[in-house]
Amino acid sequence: MTINDTLLAELVSTDPFAELRAKIDGELLTSGHPGYDRARRTVSLRSNRFPLVIVRAASEGDVVAAVDFAREHELPLAVRSGGHSIAQYSVVDDALVIDLSQMKRVEVDPVTRTARVQAGATSADIAGPANAHGLALTTGDTSSVGIGGLTTGGGVGYLVRRYGLTVDSLLSARVVTADGQVVTACPTEHPDLFWAIRGGGGNFGVVVEFTFWLAPVDHVLGGLLVLPATREVVRAYLDHAIEAPDELTMLADLTLAPPAPFVPPEWVGKPVLMIIAVWCGEPEAGAQALALLRALADPVADLVSWIPYPAIYEFTAHLAEPHGASIRMMFADELSDAALDASIEAVVNSPSDANLVHLRGLGGTFGRVANDATAFAHRDRRYFVALIAVWLDEAADPAPHEAWTLSLWERLRPEGEGVYVNFLEDEGRDRVHEAYPPATYDRLAAVKRRYDPANLFRFNQNVTPAS
Secondary structure (H helix, E strand, C coil): CCCCHHHHHHHHHHCCCHHHHHHCCCEEECCCCCCHHHHCCCCECCCCCCCCEEEECCCHHHHHHHHHHHHHCCCCEEEECCCCCCCCCCCCCCCEEEECCCCCCEEEECCCCEEEEECCCEHHHHHHHHHCCCCECCCCCCCCCEHHHHHHHCCCCCCHHHHCCHHHHEEEEEEECCCCCEEEECCCCCHHHHHHHCCCHHHCCEEEEEEEECECCCEEEEEEEEEECCHHHHHHHHHHHHHCCCCEEEEEEEEECCCCCCCCHHHCCCEEEEEEEEECCCHHHHHHHHHHHHCCCCCCEECCEEEEHHHHHHHHHHHHCCEEEEEEEEEECCCCHHHHHHHHHHHHCCCCCCCEEEEEECCHHHHHCCCCCCCCCCCCCCEEEEEEEEECCCCCCCHHHHHHHHHHHHHHHHHCECCCHHHCCCCCHHHHHHCCCHHHHHHHHHHHHHHCCCCCCCCCCCCCCCC
16 A cells, blocks of 8 residues: 555644554554454453554554554554463553454465464464364464464463473464564574574564464364362372373363353352363273273263364353453472362352362473473473462452462462463563573573564563663
8 A cells, every 4th residue: 555745744744653554454443443442452351451553463564564663653562462461461551552363364284284374363263274184283271362472472282291382383483573574483594583482472573473283183082070179189180180191181270160051059169170181192092091080089070072172162162251360370390288278278268259270280292392492491390380360240359359369379389480471460570580491581581682672572571682
């Protein structure tokens, strides 16, 4: 799109974004636009930000134009993929927001078992086309999570013990850097950048497209298994979660049984362990692995069956609905009986029936990657532990929920180490450093200095450029 210089000068006098508007194919939304209010909202009820302008990019060129405009006009710059940022970095007050949600093209090549995926695509956008060819990408737990933020943070998901993190399937990426250049990052081109975007977050540019290797996964033995939450059951689950064959990945929420159709009325409101299990192997072997789990206690509910892989997202569909959350997360190698007792007690006495302690086993393929192979550097940890207070009412006071999370966090924190950058709230510099060992952080800072020395991309879990 081009306009003559005279007209451009007239437009700029009345519209400060006319120059940018003329360069992009997508939408440019300011506070007067009828779509602005919807575009500034995210899945989080805690996000009520008012950006200066939202660029709903339609192409790689739109992203370049927006990055150039923000840099040249010294505007704060935020990047949004799926809008699930726990730290609320997807939308920022008085900033230029690059919204990638319209860039969601997915191209699957069944012969090479690869997929080219734009950064605005979600887990669901990828799962369907891949499954049509008997393939899958190891992605996040919720269908609406954007692939851009998920991947650059690492990508812990349903196939992590068999096929590793999302970044372990990444072959290359196209990245718009702070100087407006578009580069391909892969093992042979910009290898330092390729290393950094696999766990270093959005610090180094805007990734607009990924190329992934896809795993041969068509159906899985998966679904929800609900068990009574006693210390003994939780302990046995934790043991099984890391000792099971690689084909079995499990994540569990220690919470109060909801008034759902599959929960017997006498169990509603009682503490349970809601386990989502995914077995990606032969169904007979999977049945044996899950029989050990069912033997821990008489199940409250059992919704595990042989299903197409995309159907697993039905069990977390509620997480795509607007909600508020207060979160603290850590990795752990062991959890004491005292920690398990404290967790059960906290759930029973929580201010919300939806509060939970999230427990998942790691290991397997995930744990056989060297800690320094990617910027995600917690490969030797055994457990993923997150304390999550949840509320669904936009008018609710967050304070009681935050207090619940922080109280339990103080009791459990001595037993953990490190944090997954995608589960980190805006918790300060020290916690960002906990996401990366010292050598990893120093290497990230050096890459940051090369690709973003002025820290244009700073609305993230920020790694400052090395001096």
